[in-house]
Amino acid sequence: MVQPRIGDGETVGMMVRMSAALRDRIKAAAEKSGRSQNSEILNALEKAFPAPEPGRNLLAAAIDLALPGVRAATSDEEALMAIQAGNEVLAKTNLQWRLILTQAGDKRAIGFVEA
Template identity: 45%
Template sequence: MGEDYPSRKMDQFVVRLPDGMRDRIKAAAEANNRSMNSEVVAALEEKFPAPLAIPPDIVTLTQYLNLIDSAESDEERDQFLRVANESLARDPATSGFAIRLTTGPEGLPELHVARLKA
């Protein structure tokens, strides 16, 4: 009968509660107009949020920055920078970005990711 509900197929975990906690959960659930299960899940979500997924474009940009930073000469760095920007421009996920090389306050080269104007 109740086996047709999707929630029946979700992970289940039996928890032993200290004295009085069930009543506190029940009161909080009633105050928030939700079931006790939903109240417990909401508290767990707050304490243990899902890990953030890193968008593929951020991963790609990071890989290019690391590659450019690993260059052993100015010529190699310039070549990596050119290839990286050409690749970024071709990929729809990264076409709005470009990697720029600037000179920092101490005269050292710095890499920056710039969002291109539409």
């Protein structure tokens, strides 16, 4: 059950069931770090589920667009055309990255460098 906290649109309350052993480990970690148990849990959750970075999503989208063409390419020229499609996506953003064609063993791969 998730309940909004009064006066704060960003914070919600959530009841969680856990074993007594886990609760005891959280309590010990909180005491060691000088945090509340709630802060200890939030710290662990933030590490496990980091907020998405908008730039990373756009870079991933550009790679996702180029990758099938790179995999299907029968020549470096065809692979470079696929890379260019991904770079056109990146060119429409304020990201300072561009995709490059590279080799991973005997296979073509996509890399990225700062533009």
